Amino acid sequence: MYKLIAIDIDGTLLNDQKQITQEVKDAIQAAKKKGVKIVICTGRPIVGVHDILEQLQLRDKNDYVITFNGALVQHTYSNEVISKIALTSNDLQDLYELSMELDVPMHFFDSENLYTPNKDINKYTVYEASANDIPLKYRMLNEVSDYIQIPKVMFIDEPERLDKVIIEIPDSWKEKYTFVKSAPFFLEILHPSVSKGNAVKQLAEKFSIKREEVICIGDGENDLSMIEYAGCGVAMANAEPIVKEAATLQTLSNNENGVAVAIEKLILNEQVHG
CATH class of the missing domain: 3.30.1240.10 (Hypothetical Protein, Haloacid Dehalogenase-like Hydrolase; Chain: A; domain 2)
Incomplete structure (x- = not known):
């Protein structure tokens, strides 16, 4: 059973109208109800994700967010900083x-x-x-x-x-x-130690979640490190070729509810993975 899903925002979670569709919201909530940890993992600054965390109801005591491409890992309920790696x-x-x-x-x-x-x-x-x-x-x-x-x-x-x-x-x-x-x-x-992949790995280890229990979904070159780290790396249909090559599987595009399709296939349908 997969226990953690890290999801990129732009080109992945959001469609080209910069919206999260109801289908994607429903799939994320259904996965969360099954006990799967949902982590937004983005290059955006923390102030650029507040509305998204609210829309997805990801401000509970067990919710975390990765921003600045992995430079900041934060608890969304208390705003406690778990990790911050900065340039000087x-x-x-x-x-x-x-x-x-x-x-x-x-x-x-x-x-x-x-x-x-x-x-x-x-x-x-x-x-x-x-x-x-x-x-x-x-x-x-x-x-x-x-x-x-x-x-x-x-x-x-x-x-x-x-x-x-x-x-x-x-x-x-x-x-x-x-x-x-x-x-x-x-x-x-x-900073040379910063990447989305390293940040997802840090959170997974914090909760004793094995690499093979992690799904990462993305589309851009900055998602490559987490796609390579994940037990199941999922590339959007609109992803960069290098991301598709590294991924375990490909879902539909961000304009076709690709995140929801991946969650339904890997989590909600309880597909067995080896």
Whole structure:
């Protein structure tokens, strides 16, 4: 029996209208009633998931959420932080200098705000703030506290330009940080030990849940680590090819209630797995 399901949000839980359908809500509630732990696992900041947790009724004493691509693991009932792995102000300075060398805009987070050092605020920074309902603030780096804890930094640009930037990043940087593409126009940069897969593993071990008892459902490159970790990795029909290749099985798209279809097949129909 599977005991934990980790579910990505954008392109997975939400359809293209940014809605959670009733079919998906019903399937998640049915799985929860069977004792399965449902964990939202997203690149979004914690403030960007409050409404989703409310819609899915995932604020009980046994509910947890993974945000910032695994940099923050939190109890949704008490808001107790289980794990927080952040970048420092020194990392921020280094990554800002890299962004200048590569001529790519960047922005960064603390736990409650989105910041940009760019006077000409990029449209994708505005989009990120709007999508997550998070305050956006302009900050020059010399105005940033030395004690800031940064879950993630993001390089942002038009998809074609960002793809070129990724190729230009020296390998030495890829050894110092985790770089993961979460959208065609977003490259996320995290502490080297941070990934969705590591965060799901941490929660599973906290509850003595075996790897083979874990399902992870996702679509993007930032979901790859948890798809590879899971006993059953499920790729959406709209997933990136690399995710589909790593997955145990494929479900329907995010516009076809793919999450509900996977839960019905693996949990509600009590399919035996080996």
